[in-house]
Amino acid sequence: MSVGSMASSSATGWKCAACGHRVSVEQPFSWRCPNSSDGDRHHVLLLEQPIAPLRSTGDLNPYVAFRKYLAWDAFAASLGLNDEQREAIIRRTDDAVARIAGTGFRTTPFARNDALSKELGFTSGGGVWIKDETNNVAGSHKARHLFGELLHLVVAQEAGVAPWKRDADRPQLAISSCGNAAFAAATLAKAVNWPILVFVPENAASELTNLLLSVDATIVRCPRLASDLPGDPCVHRFREAVAKGAIPFGVQGTENAWCLDGGRTIGWEIAEAQEHVSGPPLDRIFIQVGGGAFAACASAGLFAGGLRPRLHSVQTESCAPLARAWNAASASGGTRNAGSRWNECMWPWENPTDSLADGILDDETYDWVQVCNAMSESDGSPVVASEQHVVSAYAMAHSVTTINVSPTGTAGLAGLLAMRDQIANDERIVVVFSGVRRSFMPLPR
Numbered sequence: 001m002s003v004g005s006m007a008s009s010s011a012t013g014w015k016c017a018a019c020g021h022r023v024s025v026e027q028p029f030s031w032r033c034p035n036s037s038d039g040d041r042h043h044v045l046l047l048e049q050p051i052a053p054l055r056s057t058g059d060l061n062p063y064v065a066f067r068k069y070l071a072w073d074a075f076a077a078s079l080g081l082n083d084e085q086r087e088a089i090i091r092r093t094d095d096a097v098a099r100i101a102g103t104g105f106r107t108t109p110f111a112r113n114d115a116l117s118k119e120l121g122f123t124s125g126g127g128v129w130i131k132d133e134t135n136n137v138a139g140s141h142k143a144r145h146l147f148g149e150l151l152h153l154v155v156a157q158e159a160g161v162a163p164w165k166r167d168a169d170r171p172q173l174a175i176s177s178c179g180n181a182a183f184a185a186a187t188l189a190k191a192v193n194w195p196i197l198v199f200v201p202e203n204a205a206s207e208l209t210n211l212l213l214s215v216d217a218t219i220v221r222c223p224r225l226a227s228d229l230p231g232d233p234c235v236h237r238f239r240e241a242v243a244k245g246a247i248p249f250g251v252q253g254t255e256n257a258w259c260l261d262g263g264r265t266i267g268w269e270i271a272e273a274q275e276h277v278s279g280p281p282l283d284r285i286f287i288q289v290g291g292g293a294f295a296a297c298a299s300a301g302l303f304a305g306g307l308r309p310r311l312h313s314v315q316t317e318s319c320a321p322l323a324r325a326w327n328a329a330s331a332s333g334g335t336r337n338a339g340s341r342w343n344e345c346m347w348p349w350e351n352p353t354d355s356l357a358d359g360i361l362d363d364e365t366y367d368w369v370q371v372c373n374a375m376s377e378s379d380g381s382p383v384v385a386s387e388q389h390v391v392s393a394y395a396m397a398h399s400v401t402t403i404n405v406s407p408t409g410t411a412g413l414a415g416l417l418a419m420r421d422q423i424a425n426d427e428r429i430v431v432v433f434s435g436v437r438r439s440f441m442p443l444p445r
């Protein structure tokens with residue numbers, strides 16, 4: 001039997017990291033733990049899924065290549081769709097994305113960067129491997145998370161399990177972000193002509209809002225209201241829209257757990273690429289952390305592929321709630337499975353200051369539990385990079401490599417710079433250049 005015709009995924013289901021509640025993978029629209037409420041958002045559904053061994057079909061589209069490991073595939077199978085039908089939905093939706101984005105989902109480049117390895121003093125046996133997401137759909141890794149959500153919505157509607165039956169009756173999608181996630185969400189929404197509300201900060205730059213308007217998003221500016229609880233006002237307005245019926249279409253596991261499904265493709269791709277590399281395994285991976293879904297998924301994908309490099313989550317000194325949570329968890333019962341200690345560990349960073357890496361200034365690391373688990377299980381740690389390291393990493397990426405990457409996209413490299421003197425010269429290190437430098441972003445001086 002060819003891998004492509006194999007039935008059913010190995011995904012088993014969801015379990016809340018905070019309260020332990022289980023939800024079947026077959027349940028449509030299982031965005032949040034049923035115990036999550038307006039007053040208590042400290043719940044997140046995580047996939048419980050044994051994956052061994054990880055095998056790609058070799059298809060260039062990662063959702064096709066790794067389809068049987070997607071929770072989406074198990075969900076779609078439960079709706080009665082056979083393998084051919086499931087693959088066809090992925091391909092058709094991907095074609096629609098390609099018509100808007102100029103590219104569909106294709107395995108992104110992953111290779112040792114010799115110049116950067118040399119610049120950082122690594123020996124020929126070690127070095128720095130770059131996963132380059134700058135040419136992914138909508139210019140960052142973000143669309144990976146969202147495509148899984150889109151597939152969920154598409155198949156639910158087609159199978160007749162959605163409350164709406166016709167395109168014209170679809171509720172609006174909603175996301176709170178003004179960066180890459182918003183542009184990725186609006187791009188995917190446009191691909192299937194699905195209206196989307198994007199909640200952005202009051203003072204969001206016109207370059208960003210113009211980008212969103214270019215794909216027909218509806219922009220909602222969100223000043224902080226006197227009546228607001230602590231936390232991001234865009235998140236408050238987004239939640240209000242969702243409470244009124246909009247579909248959460250973002251990249252925070254606490255608001256839509258299905259972002260944690262497709263996001264793993266990045267880790268699966270790296271694991272698959274490593275199969276063809278000789279020599280010792282990867283030692284460390286540095287992932288820049290905003291809301292944390294990226295680090296959670298990249299590490300889950302790698303672990304599924306049998307790799308366990310030390311995960312270093314990278315935030316900047318401007319806003320570092322994850323390192324604070326790590327320390328609090330460590331002092332209150334350990335850094336693994338700290339979800340039931342949410343209130344003691346994770347709360348909004350009181351006063352984020354500006355940073356060149358402005359895409360990772362989320363005042364809360366929503367997906368902190370998974371990231372702390374992955375750091376614990378890989379003997380990793382959080383890194384708080386200084387602004388000087390952020391600036392240097394951006395400059396180094398542009399002087400040493402030919403990749404047109406943004407400052408947020410090089411923030412993982414800033415973490416490597418911060419830790420370089422604790423790393424041996426023959427270690428193998430991964431960084432992800434996670435977002436493209438757009439024309440309005442300054443080049444390094």
Ligand SMILES: Cc1ncc(COP(=O)(O)O)c(C=O)c1O
Pocket residue numbers: 140141142179180181251288289290291292293294295359360362406408409434435436
């Ligand atoms: C380019 C880039 N890299 C990394 C991140 C961080 O991802 P996450 O918010 O999932 O931690 C973001 C967005 O927040 C981003 O835009």
Ligand SMILES: [Zn+2]
Pocket residue numbers: 016017018019020021033034035036042043044
């Ligand atoms: Zn829960």
